[in-house]
Amino acid sequence: MNAQTTKFLIDGPVGKIEIALDLPGTAPRGMVLVAHPHPLFGGTMDNKVAQTLARTFVQLGYAVYRSNFRGVGQTEGEHDHGIGERDDLMAVIEHMRAQPGQGEWPLVLAGFSFGTAVLSHVAVRLREAGVSIERMVLVGTATSRWEVAPVPENTLVIHGELDETVELTSVFEWARPQELPIVVIPGAEHFLHRKLHILKRIIVDAWR
Template sequence: MNAHTQKFLIDGPVGKIEVALDLPDGEPRGIALIAHPHPLFGGSMDNKVAQTLARTLVQLKYVTYRSNFRGVGATEGEHDNGIGERDDLRAVLDYMRAQPGQADLPLVLAGFSFGTFVLSHVAAQLREEGREIERIVFVGTAASRWDVAPVPDTTLVIHGEKDETVPIQSVFDWATPQELPVVVIPDAEHFLHRKLHILKRIIVDAWR
């Protein structure tokens, strides 16, 4: 992603998990975990949308972690349809919280596509345990393909108007019962080709 990205392995439920870490300048305001798109269709933590999420959250002063799902990069194990992947993200979160000075920092969860499905269930687990999440950011929410769990009303939902992978109506159908606004990027497809600068602007504006 950039010259300062650190990549390393941590222990997970079924083997090693590959993690990328990006640090903000100065005192961090929180920690963030980013989940990438579907592993069986080329998704990884180096996906352009995942990288844009990381770059933006680092700019907003978050210690930002990305991890590869099972079977991607140096992460061990086999794809588990988003079930075992939840346990892996919990392992990354435990690692994050165990780092000096990070135990009590506010937590942001950000996901793209398949990553929104996995993160939605991780967020539900955390909320059931009484653990606070400062904010969730979902891009290309995979509501037409998986059972994305309900999320808090502070969640920022961003979607491309012309997304053919996840039709925007499916996101409206998921968001409407929760009374969640959906921020639409005009003329954008699923991977937000040539629209990543707009994604960054939406997130930065939401934090103001």
């Protein structure tokens, strides 16, 4: 993605997990885990929305980890409908937090589509384990296709007005009981074609 990107493999619950690490030009202020869209429909950690999330958080000063889900790239195993994928992301987070000096870094979770559903359950596990999350960013939250767990009240939820994959009404139904605001991008569909600059702006503004 940039000159500061490195790729490597770690051991996961069912085999190797492929990870890309993007570093800012200065000492990181925290770390971010980005989760990509559905692997059976072409989703990878190099998806353009996932890459936009990574680039944005690198610009904001974070070390950004992206990992491929099972069966994608060099990540071993087979697609597990979002269940085993939770275990894999927990393994990635354990690796992130085990690096020298990173155990106390603020942790941000950012996901797109299928990745939002997986991350929502990972967040529940982290809270149960006493691991704090600075914030979550969910884009194209897959509420009509997967069970998305309730999320922290400061979660930034971003959705396209014309999303044909996950209708906006479904996201409102999920968010309403949580009293969770949704940022809607006018005229945007699921993959935010020609709207990625708006996605970046929303996140940067939210971090100011």
